[in-house]
Amino acid sequence: MVTVRGKEDVARFLAQAPTLLEERVLRGAARAGMAVIANEARDRVASNDVREALVVTSKAEPGRVTSRLSVKPGWARSVATWLEYGTSPHYISVDDSQRGGRSAARINRLAKSGTLVIGGQPVGSTVFHPGARPHPFMRVSLDTKEREAIAAAQSYINSRVSRSGIAGAAESDA
Template identity: 30%
Template sequence: MSSDTTKVKGLAELQAALDQLPAQIERNIMRAALRNGAKVLLAEAQGTAAFADATGALRASIRISTSVRRGTVTAAVKAGPSKRDKRPWYARLVEYGTKAHIIRARQGKLLAIGVSKVHHPGAKARPFMRPALDAKAQEAVQATAEYIRQRLASRHGLTVPAPLQDGDE
């Protein structure tokens, strides 16, 4: 896990505005805002994954999911099989690579004529999710904050000041 940090000025003001709203509205705003920020990461990950899969299945499997558990709203950008669709099961193998290993045929079966096992040399990692996060984390946080500002202003009449730019104080 990386210890990188992202700093965004003005988040305290956004939180103060959100605290004025009922919990259900705050949850809905946060879920939509996190999804908005995740779209930035989704686009970058799909662009980065395009090289890894000639069929496009890996790129197509990258998606956003959101959830609310015990009052905490989360959003995630995921790749690989979903509950409904088991393709492509190999997303993790592409992201992290594989070690050299032996592939054995199932009991009573053969891999090819007269072959019951083969040595697989492994595969080099071709990350597509982590580089997307590294490249677009700041932009994703800013998109999330901007969505919250716009929604609070347009639907709830709350004005939240824009964040300070570098050099402003």
């Protein structure tokens, strides 16, 4: 009669494998792939503020692992949106809450603020902005580095999954 040892260990490992893969491997693979896209976006973006505010995050939910490249909230995110999509022609004016009932000329005389200043020269309370052409960097980065990102993710998986098991500690929340 044949005796099999370790049957329970194998069954336990197989039952835990999807969770282990999700926690230890797939989240890291998603981050590795997105890091390739992020590096390309940093190379392409025309703004240092946006470049410094790019961040890669990942999330693991039961049955789903995602990674995301975004721009931290604030001024840099606004600039990133304007760069990526451009702007339509629009009027810019001094906000009434900042005006305090004063004219643009009065604001200029009192504080040199609260009016629009272009090139160091006050231009008044309203100016027409002709809009700006888009300078996409996020979409283009994804399109041009898609294959490299997939290869980076596959390389990450290959380095952590072997015949002897699944290596690596669980990823921290990011």
